[in-house]
Amino acid sequence: MPESPLRRTGLAVLAAAALSLSLAACNSDVTGSQAASSGAAEQAKHTGPVRIALLAASSQNGFSKAVYDGAVAQAKKLGDVEVTIFDGKFDSQTQFNQLQNVSGQGKFDGIVIVPNDNVGIAAAVPAAAQAKIPVVTVLFPIGPDLTEMTPQVPGVVSTVASNAETDAKAQAEGVAAYCEGKNPCNVAILIGQLQFPFDNLRHKAYRSVLDQHSNIKVVATGQGNYDRDTSLKAMQNILQANPKLDAVLSNADQQTTGAQIALESAGLDLSKMYVTGAGGNTEAIKQVRAGKWAADLANFPVSMGSAALDQAVNAVRGKPVTPVVDANKLGPVPVIVTKEILDQYPDFSGEWSD
Template sequence: MHRRSLPIRALPSRSRPAGARPARPIPTRAGLATATIALVLAGCASADGDGDGGLRVAVLAASSQNGYNQAVHEGVQQAIDEHDADVEVQLLDGQFDANTQLSQMQNASTSGEYDGVIVVPHDGPSLAAAFPLANDIPVVTVLNPIGPDINEMEPQVEGVVSTVAVPPAEAAARQAEAVAEHCTGIDPCRVVLLVGQLSSPLDVAREEAYREVLEPEDNIEIVATAEGQYDRDESLTAISNVLQSNQDVDVILSNADQQTSGAQIALENAGIDPSEVYLTGGGGTEDAITAVREGTWQADYVNFPVSMGAAAFEQLHAAMTGDDVETWVDADAVGDIEPYVTKEILDEHPDFTGEWNG
């Protein structure tokens, strides 16, 4: 899995400024309350939490309204519940805005309010401007790295101790390879790319990987690239517009399940049977797993955001308590199933339903 362990020294405890009140934590979609459990830093108390000082962790979501980010937060809470210790978590909303999240990261370091940070970056390259942090607190990043290379999983900036992710180009290429296999014998095979945000480094890497696989194939024609904004309704509108000039679509390749759901509705509204089109998405939502089982979608790239959040907390906990840290956790390996699923694969795992819904 290309992991290596990095010994991290125990960090000194940090107290809040006098008179400061902790902000109210935002609950997850599952209604989980903020956990308070004893994790004690070296020199404060035992690791069993017998002391009276706890830790505060900030979870910086790309968007706290986004189901994927909420699932990561849920995983953090679940991992905390498994530790008999004292940790208070606050979820911060990045509003899908790079400047907002950059400011939140800088404040998390300078305020003295937090002992560690877990972040789902909206823009990993831009967020690198916050590092090195003003105060030495460990940061674990989820879904994509922080730094100039979106496909480099080892920490690229001082202060990031672990990345829980997979190279986005590698994951996108595997999606596109399945499309190319489906297109064998179809000439022309008309493909629509449905990408989240064409200005996002993460999605730029995905679109480039799609094209690197598909464009060399003589029988494949990419007829349109649409922006879905990780939203069903936005994707419904985008694909409806595409279908006005491209009725004979063979494949819709999407990087997000919410977008594929919108594409399915657009096809239905246009009088096209979705099962006649190769529909594939990314995320592994409960709805997507159901759609693949029923044959409405042909495939899905499954993510495990709850398990990823739990893995992120495990690495942050290790950093805060002086244990060895895995600098890269392969996010494709934290779930209970092969991440690239078809109906045949899901039939072999009848109990798998997905870790979240968007």
């Protein structure tokens, strides 16, 4: 998956209490194709330029930058829309403060956020709701339910994301299919950090699939922290104890790139293994096309930024808002790509780079 560590501080503890007071029940019948959400309906008709604050997980991160690029491109297309990026520095407290400050400055009409801590940040959303500034969240839902895309918090009008649990299971099912007939089939998992809610969710989803197969042996789980060098070291340690690997399952392309260096340095032929990542960055697509990675879970951050900008501007201007935008349907290729699939899309190279 894209580099999106949910940096946690003591804020998460405070947020849990705040959430019980600030969260309101959502209408479970609302779908992505229905008319404006209640948050959008509350917005008065807006005239003049629309000023959008984009709160990036980190402005130095390739995925967040691609979201910003998509938002800026769509702003130019719409006209009379300005986008300003804020650097969340992969720190939940920094981003929490930014959301509160932006909400109180009176300088912005709407907010797009790539949250570092999707649970803790919910306690800052009421400040935006009180100022009648609509919030659109990208990549992750905001609120306590990690798998609920319908906005859970008053003030959040739209979620541009996909179900991380479903996506992780799809990755693991590819490994399971490869392992059929191999006994044992030795699998190493690389996860961002198990302390992060979404990484813990993904890891559990991986195991829920793999553990159903008696021939599959998960020999190690390493934490790659969405970083190539960290993942390189983690895979070197895994290989010392487990030199015979059949598959590597990773939730981030950066981690798979680091693992690849370690695997090839150990003399392993990746084309004879099942190696996969997540994020769909340009390097990942290149490796899948070359047959070194068996598959990749593709994300489309430029398209996600464009869609999020649309929903934010619609909310500001009092137009219908789509409460849930399925991010997996925004790209030109299926969400799980293999060499065979990419051969059908020769022009696709990924929407972002690390």
